[in-house]
Amino acid sequence: MTSGLRTPSERICERCGRIEEWDDDAGRWQLAVNDEGEPHTVGSPYCIHEWDINGTFVPFDDKSDAAEA
Numbered sequence: 001m002t003s004g005l006r007t008p009s010e011r012i013c014e015r016c017g018r019i020e021e022w023d024d025d026a027g028r029w030q031l032a033v034n035d036e037g038e039p040h041t042v043g044s045p046y047c048i049h050e051w052d053i054n055g056t057f058v059p060f061d062d063k064s065d066a067a068e069a
């Protein structure tokens with residue numbers, strides 16, 4: 001794991017502005033919320049999110065590889 005290492009834990013959709021935060025406990029991205037537990041920016045549920053991540057974390061690396069069976 002990456003304990004003790006500060007990795008990018010937030011991502012923002014360049015299309016709809018949705019903000020998500022990485023939840024270490026859940027092991028997945030969660031909608032970012034403020035201290036009141038309200039979402040910062042929900043964005044669009046129909047958006048094909050284009051995440052702006054300043055790091056090396058790439059969840060999907062098949063953009064140029066059309067793997068159709």
Ligand SMILES: [Zn+2]
Nearest residue numbers: 013016047049
């Ligand atoms: Zn989006």
